[in-house]
Amino acid sequence: MKGSESLLATAVAAGVQVCFANPGTTEIPLVEAFDQVPGLRPVLALSEGVVTGAADGHARMTGAPALTLLHLGPGFANGIANLHNARRARTPVINLIGEHASWHQAADAPLASDIESLAAPVSGWVGRTTSAANAAAEFAAAHRAAREQRLPATLIAAADHMWSDGGRPAEVAAVPGPPAVDDQQVAAIAKLLTRGRGRPALLLGDRALAPEAVRTAARIAATVGGEVFAERTPARIDRAPDVPAVRPIPYFPEDVLRVLDGFSDLVLVGARTPVSFFGYQGLPSYPVPDGVQVHTLADVEQDAVEALRALAEATGSAATEVPLPAPPEVSVPDGALTAAGIAAAIVSTQPEGAIVVNEGVSSGAAYPALAAAAPAHSELTNTGGAIGxxxxxxxxxxxxxxxxxxxxxxxxxxxxxxLQALWTQAREQLDVTTVICANSRYAILRAELRRAGIDQPGPAAAGMTDLTGPAVDWVAAAQGFGVPATRATTGAELIDALRRAHAEPGPHLVEAVL
Amino acid sequence: MKGSESLLATAVAAGVQVCFANPGTTEIPLVEAFDQVPGLRPVLALSEGVVTGAADGHARMTGAPALTLLHLGPGFANGIANLHNARRARTPVINLIGEHASWHQAADAPLASDIESLAAPVSGWVGRTTSAANAAAEFAAAHRAAREQRLPATLIAAADHMWSDGGRPAEVAAVPGPPAVDDQQVAAIAKLLTRGRGRPALLLGDRALAPEAVRTAARIAATVGGEVFAERTPARIDRAPDVPAVRPIPYFPEDVLRVLDGFSDLVLVGARTPVSFFGYQGLPSYPVPDGVQVHTLADVEQDAVEALRALAEATGSAATEVPLPAPPEVSVPDGALTAAGIAAAIVSTQPEGAIVVNEGVSSGAAYPALAAAAPAHSELTNTGGAIGxxxxxxxxxxxxxxxxxxxxxxxxxxxxxxLQALWTQAREQLDVTTVICANSRYAILRAELRRAGIDQPGPAAAGMTDLTGPAVDWVAAAQGFGVPATRATTGAELIDALRRAHAEPGPHLVEAVL
Structure with missing residues (x-):
């Protein structure tokens, strides 16, 4: 058995079913092995940013490690930005990078580079194969690291280790669940919440945004007279009509200070202290009002779900009934589109069980507040700020x-x-409806210029934040990559286009002109 | 004067006229400064791979450092692959990366990452600003490093150093020219070439591919009975009817061994010993036949042009007349297109003075051999193998x-x-004609599968090297990014489309269907 075959067989035995791939010559022994080892479906993408972003999305939904196949340092580098987001999402991704044959590495061939240096900033674990015989065990180590750390793990596989015989499948070890929160910590937080002074806020993130955890947190808040917040950019949040809505932490630090004003305590549950997305003059890195004391019930490593359950018991909240507030009114203005109108149109047409990937940036900010009116769905957001x-x-x-x-x-x-990702959607006939918020500018940068006191940018600043001259024709571009597309300029047109896209199988794109 | 303004003023004083940019919030102080400091033209691109590739192309043509503006670690990461090529091309590029405000870096905000670790593999110099007052001098150090090393230099500029007052423009120091080759080395090579035994090959690379250097090398070869070769992927090679043609080193190592067979010596002039692009079983990393002795006249750091001039004198070649061989016959078959037919169509229609950027990969290999029949032109190639x-x-x-x-x-x-680069071509109305060799597959990987003994790949390997289902519609995709496009399926159609594209101003794209 070749090293490549032993490695893929180990992946299949560990439950990996899909490999997102953009291979090159150093991956040819692995490419061949897909035809020898049944059970692993390769999904080709036209560039590596698509590969790593797709792996992130896959693992966010399955909870299990997703596998990528990437070509040497430069191919991996194209995938770094989306691995940065995966790292911030705490997504387990295993990157398999084909490297030059071990005896060829010293020759510094054109594609050679320092892969470890590129991989370290986005990987919790980086390793290399040492032989055909060891490759499967080295893959198993990467798989284990990805699950234990919930981070990308990167295995650099030398071509000769892959094409040589002597491979032996390895077993992937079980990993322990998240460590429990100490009873004393639960008791201390319970004492704090039930002391009868002030108004506490619970900030949920990561695993604490699972529906059962949100319900528990809402019971606690109702019992002690507090409120529940969600971290601003969750890797995944599952909403449903029978799950209490949680208030999102805003983007700008002055808004965070405003919404947290008047609380006595901020209890972190699977979340970090709010951090300003950028540093602004005169505003703090950690926008928490002076009077608010910050406590940690569970950090992102710990078992936040169980910690909340224990806290509910300790605060006498386990049986508290939480009335579900009426969902927000959602109406789509019929005239020209606005960002809020696009959010309303998506909410009011989205099918039961949808997965909403929100990279709306300035246009997408309105979605979380309206989402309580939508049927059950999962929202995945941009956790690391790397766009695309x-x-x-x-x-x-x-x-x-x-x-x-x-x-x-x-x-x-x-x-x-x-945009190249559309091609993979077309090839795999995926049921994805992409709504492009076509405001033809980097609107967030225009907002930043205004914050810096520049209401009327000069020609250079205007040009560097403007996406016209020409505006991208998203309908043509999507059709170029094989996805049928249409354009909407009013609320009614957008609703109509969304309904048709949802009714038909396969991918669609709607350009919503702002 | 703000730190940002002092930095840009220093760039302008050093002769930088263009900045290829994809900015974000941490670059806002620099974006503003473009309107305060005259003389620097920002060129916006839709992604960072376009920014860095454009900088590489700009610097290859001007010989002076090109400037980029990139957003934090993830934005920079998207540009790494094309900086890898720039590094292999020995292109001076200065990357200016906006970083979080210095006091905000400890907060590990979502976009924070280890930028140095990402930058080091593609940069000869990496530094950080330390204050508004020092920023311009730090830029000047980056500018000097880029020129001295002829490599990308990366300056990480903290937002607060850019927005704060106290900036002072700095002077950019002159850098010495390349060090001269030792006289004794020239004499030793001259003795070798004139000893009257064997047949030497001169391998030119880098600066030794300048027309005057090629002429000198051809005189030497004619005098001593040798032959002149060019490195396989030159950053730039300028051809003209009055410049002798040089034979390119082939791609596959067995072909390199074949073309170098029978030579007594291989004299490197601004070039490295040939290295196999990938390692293959049973073939060497350095494909030089056993009987061929390798000598270095000038390494890539040294003054190869002057070394060749001195060698011509020492070998009595300075006045040798080199008859220019008749250019190759170029004919474009009229029927269905082939890769060679596309190369022939480009050669036979290219206007005087064209710049040909050859990323034809398997389809582009035919171009160098036919190019002697074209009018004067420059060819830029993929030096590092990172595609795109x-x-x-x-x-x-x-x-x-x-x-x-x-x-x-x-x-x-x-x-x-x-493909996003087309948008910048449309926006800047650049006179670029892109010919897409649409074979709808990773043909080089099919060739590699054949080399590995797999003539009939299984469904997985076939799918991972196939770009159909759907094939990209390049005409629609180009139009999406604002570039008029047409499709050609025969030689006659391609010639017609090329003539029309060359006759009209602005960018065009031709999909040549293979």
């Missing part, structure tokens, strides 16, 4: 969940980074 | 040389990496 994740993540989520419709709420500036 | 450089490099070359037509000889698989 939306269409790739939607692609991977659709591969993971073929029975769930996927909706991409997509800013145009970000869409231009990784 | 073609359309971006063509974009930057067109910005650098507005009076010269640019032709992109472009493989389809590689085009799919960075």
């Amino acid at each position: 994740m939306g269409i790739p993540v939607a692609t991977g989520a659709a591969i993971a969940c073929p029975d769930r419709p996927v909706i991409g709420f997509q800013a145009d500036g970000s869409a231009a980074y990784s | 450089m073609g359309i971006p490099v063509a974009t930057g070359a067109a910005i650098a040389c507005p009076d010269r037509p640019v032709i992109g000889f472009q493989a389809d698989g590689s085009a799919a990496y960075s």
